[in-house]
Amino acid sequence: MAYRRLLxxxxxxxxxxxxxxxxxxxxRIWHAHVHCLHVRVDARDVAPLAGEGLSGAMIEEMMAATERESGDRAGRVRGxxxxxxxAASGVTLAEDPDTAAKADAPxxxxxxxxxxxxxxxxxxxRLYDIAVVPHPEAGEDVSSSDALHAVLFDSGRPVLIAPREAPAEIGSRVCIAWNGTAESAAAVAAALPWLHKANAVRILTAAEYQRRGPPAEGIQTYLRWHGIAAEITTFKPMTxxxxxxxLGATRDFAADLLVMGGYSHSRLRQLILGGVTRHVLENADIPVLMCR
Known part of the structure; x- marks a missing residue:
């Protein structure tokens, strides 16, 4: 098992x-391909939002301004x-799988x-093994949060949320946040390639985090069937x-990857009340692999 195509x-x-x-x-770990996708605002989407009372000329000017701003942003992203x-060493540019297969490099x-x-x-x-998204920050990077929610809720694929600062390595020491839900089970399944490569794996559990479903011992046994040894640690909420x-438990383990399910409750409730998912998204300083 390996990740071959990343978006x-x-x-x-x-x-x-x-x-x-x-x-x-x-x-580099998986000898994989990364496709970077920038989505420009379509000026035609602006017209329905313009509202009544605007002349055709005003709407056209709004569309033209949107087109210019979108083009400028696209240019900056391409740059x-x-x-x-x-600047990256040992990397090849490739547009198709045949070219990528011949490259002895990511x-x-x-x-x-x-x-x-x-x-x-x-x-x-949906056409990639995993999506990597920028860390969701309020204000200047709201669109990356949109991308995160799009992947989590509508792609059927796992997402790797990058930290604010790039890590030195990923996946040597992995923590699994286990609460017995379908989401956490999907995250573990998606993370199996990482877990097979890891030097150490720890399952994190807590009574306050557990939902209806198998306890941590169940997922520990599941991993043993895959030849993966994992220890179980119970963490305590902070305040x-x-x-x-x-997150404190992941730091205690010196983890460089956290695996967890996302939004065990409804998305609306999470966004209004916060919750474990939201706290981790806002505060994690290591990559987080999530599934919904």
Missing amino acids: LPLTGTAAGESALATALITA LFERFAS TLSFSSVAGREEEVVAQQS REVGAGL
Whole structure:
């Protein structure tokens, strides 16, 4: 088992640079291909939002301004990709699988398309083994959060959330956040290639985190059937915050990858009330592999 094709939605922010580096580290491990995708705003989508009371000329000007801004942003994102690709050692640019197969190195490609980011990213992610997304930051990088939700909810694929700063390595010491849910089971299945390569694996569990489903001993046995040895550790919430306790336990293990299910409750409740998923997304300083 291996990851051979990775999708990286690029937005051109500082978080995007870290995601590029994270994706390349992953590609080097798996000798894989990374396709960087930038989704431009389609000016035609602006017209329905213009509202009543605007003349045709005003709507056309809004569309033209959107087109210019979108084009400028696309140019900056392409520039970011080109600078990164030229500075990276041992990397080959490739557009098709035959060229990539001949390269004795990880490969990169880039494309920019117009559309709605959530739709394009969700649909394209279905053709990749895993999507790598920039760390979701409020304000300057809101679009990366859109990409994250698109992959989690609509792609059927796992997502690797890059930290704010690129890690030195990924997957040598792996923590599994286990709460017995279908989401956490899907995350473990998606992470099996990492778990087989890891030097150490720890299952993290807590009464406050556990939902209806198999306990940690069950997933430990499952991993043993796959030839993976994993220890179980019970963590404690910090100041009644389960997510903080979970991240504290990953730091205690010196983990460089956290595997967990995302949004065990409804998405709306998570966004309004917070929750473990949201806390981890906002505060993790290591890559996090999630499935929904």
